[in-house]
Amino acid sequence: MTLVAGVDSSTQSCKVVVRDLETGELVRSGRAAHPDGTEVDPAAWWAALQEALAAAGGLDDVDAISIAGQQHGMVVLDAEGRVIRDALLWNDTRSAQAARDLIDEVGAEEYAARVGVVPVASFTATKLRWLRDAEPANAARVAAVALPHDWLTWRLLGYGPADESELGPDLEALTTDRSDASGTAYWGAASGAYDLELFERALGRPGREAAGAGAEGVSGASGDGSLVVLPRVLGPSEAAGRTSSGLLVGPGAGDNAGAALGLGAGEGDVVVSIGTSGTVFAVTDASIADPSGTVAGFADASGLSLPLIATLNAARVLGSIAGLLSVDHDGLSSLALSAEPGAGGVVLVPYFEGERTPNLPDAKASIHGLTLASTTPANLARAAIEGMLCGLADGLDAVRAAGVRERRILLIGGAAQNPAVAQVAAQVFDAPIEVPAPGEYVADGGAVQAAWALTGTRPAWSVDTAAALPVDTRPAIRAQYAAARP
Numbered sequence: 001m002t003l004v005a006g007v008d009s010s011t012q013s014c015k016v017v018v019r020d021l022e023t024g025e026l027v028r029s030g031r032a033a034h035p036d037g038t039e040v041d042p043a044a045w046w047a048a049l050q051e052a053l054a055a056a057g058g059l060d061d062v063d064a065i066s067i068a069g070q071q072h073g074m075v076v077l078d079a080e081g082r083v084i085r086d087a088l089l090w091n092d093t094r095s096a097q098a099a100r101d102l103i104d105e106v107g108a109e110e111y112a113a114r115v116g117v118v119p120v121a122s123f124t125a126t127k128l129r130w131l132r133d134a135e136p137a138n139a140a141r142v143a144a145v146a147l148p149h150d151w152l153t154w155r156l157l158g159y160g161p162a163d164e165s166e167l168g169p170d171l172e173a174l175t176t177d178r179s180d181a182s183g184t185a186y187w188g189a190a191s192g193a194y195d196l197e198l199f200e201r202a203l204g205r206p207g208r209e210a211a212g213a214g215a216e217g218v219s220g221a222s223g224d225g226s227l228v229v230l231p232r233v234l235g236p237s238e239a240a241g242r243t244s245s246g247l248l249v250g251p252g253a254g255d256n257a258g259a260a261l262g263l264g265a266g267e268g269d270v271v272v273s274i275g276t277s278g279t280v281f282a283v284t285d286a287s288i289a290d291p292s293g294t295v296a297g298f299a300d301a302s303g304l305s306l307p308l309i310a311t312l313n314a315a316r317v318l319g320s321i322a323g324l325l326s327v328d329h330d331g332l333s334s335l336a337l338s339a340e341p342g343a344g345g346v347v348l349v350p351y352f353e354g355e356r357t358p359n360l361p362d363a364k365a366s367i368h369g370l371t372l373a374s375t376t377p378a379n380l381a382r383a384a385i386e387g388m389l390c391g392l393a394d395g396l397d398a399v400r401a402a403g404v405r406e407r408r409i410l411l412i413g414g415a416a417q418n419p420a421v422a423q424v425a426a427q428v429f430d431a432p433i434e435v436p437a438p439g440e441y442v443a444d445g446g447a448v449q450a451a452w453a454l455t456g457t458r459p460a461w462s463v464d465t466a467a468a469l470p471v472d473t474r475p476a477i478r479a480q481y482a483a484a485r486p
């Protein structure tokens with residue numbers, strides 16, 4: 001049996017799946033927790049990857065692996081391959097002003113036309129601008145900029161600081177893929193190239209694409225320190241390299257593109273993912289350039305496009321309200337299902353972490369419509385689920401406005417396993433909902449990439465459906481949410 005592995009290095013944890021190349025059957029899996037916070041030492045991701053791989057039985061009998069991960073995080077390396085400061089994650093909003101500055105300088109339409117996105121605090125370019133302005137000494141030391149999956153792939157191949165790695169700090173060996181590169185705001189899905197002027201504008205230092213492992217005589221960060229190295233952008237089935245033990249390492253992906261690949265999402269499928277982030281996305285032929293910045297024109301992991309909206313407030317909203325009500329996930333579900341649709345008029349606008357869609361990085365959550373009669377645990381539980389899903393339904397409207405037409409919504413992510421979430425989703429969205437069998441679809445996308453890189457053919461593994469819910473729209477839920485949100 002030939003085995004391939006996929007990894008999801010996500011915000012809250014690292015997940016590994018090992019699958020049979022021929023059938024796609026899940027053979028083993030493992031996971032390990034990531035630290036909390038929006039600023040994380042990448043060494044913690046590396047440690048979690050080792051732990052999750054060990055829990056998944058190791059890689060000795062595995063032929064290929066590929067690492068997908070949380071998008072946008074800023075990993076800055078010095079010329080010795082050391083991480084200069086903790087990574088700023090996609091949900092760190094300190095770069096909101098930097099995003100506004102970049103838009104003022106370049107223009108939203110120009111950004112959308114050049115790289116398919118308009119900066120928000122999540123995107124890597126804004127974090128680099130923040131670094132330039134807030135930590136100039138660190139910005140001056142930057143020799144390479146990577147994303148979380150790029151850095152983990154590089155480390156897995158054996159690169160890193162000389163005293164921590166087999167192969168040393170060859171920055172030319174850094175790689176990324178189209179999907180994750182498209183979340184930087186300095187690589188365009190339509191152009192298929194870095195926009196080096198936008199990169200320089202962000203960090204205040206010129207950059208160039210890495211020349212490939214072992215490239216010699218290249219002037220740049222590894223040589224004269226003048227040009228910052230950006231990972232070489234690999235195609236969907238292009239390998240990043242092999243480890244010294246012969247393990248083939250695939251290109252990796254941003255987590256949402258990884259999930260699309262793991263689900264085999266195609267025309268007519270809109271994926272709604274409810275993990276740390278809430279996302280709504282689809283795989284499309286045409287690339288998107290939305291000058292309002294609502295829909296990001298990302299690339300997918302198969303050579304197509306991935307128009308996407310993301311919210312900062314998803315599964316953790318439910319965790320927070322469950323904690324407040326002293327119940328677990330099942331308890332929150334039972335409470336929510338015991339309340340009427342509309343939660344007795346109680347509306348929770350869930351901007352606990354600020355928000356990205358709509359772009360309100362400094363917003364806070366609020367509860368509306370409380371009366372003495374409506375203030376019950378059941379209504380609060382239901383309002384949390386309804387509010388979180390209404391934000392995503394607004395996102396679906398934006399994705400539709402960008403030209404996407406869905407036949408069904410595929411509901412994935414940790415919170416999709418909550419029965420109340422699936423039921424309320426059928427009442428909030430106006431499309432049929434399918435909940436795929438519980439699984440790690442991002443890591444599965446990594447396994448698909450590993451198989452694709454190994455054999456040259458994209459595998460067509462099947463995905464089971466756990467539940468299918470017909471449309472049961474209750475327009476009052478979105479109407480009262482629309483009246484309450486800013």
Ligand SMILES: Nc1ncnc2c1ncn2[C@@H]1O[C@H](COP(=O)(O)OP(=O)(O)O)[C@@H](O)[C@H]1O
Pocket residue numbers: 010011012013274275276277315316318319329330412413414415416417418
């Ligand atoms: N049954 C459930 N109901 C609600 N939330 C859940 C449930 N199971 C897991 N979660 C939440 O889902 C989140 C993890 O989902 P996941 O998709 O793995 O996130 P990420 O990929 O961002 O790390 C956690 O916040 C967890 O508390």
Ligand SMILES: O=C(CO)[C@@H](O)[C@H](O)COP(=O)(O)O
Pocket residue numbers: 010011012069070071072090122183254255256275276277278279308310
């Ligand atoms: O910022 C985005 C997408 O643009 C997020 O989707 C991150 O990629 C984090 O994903 P999860 O950890 O929530 O899966």
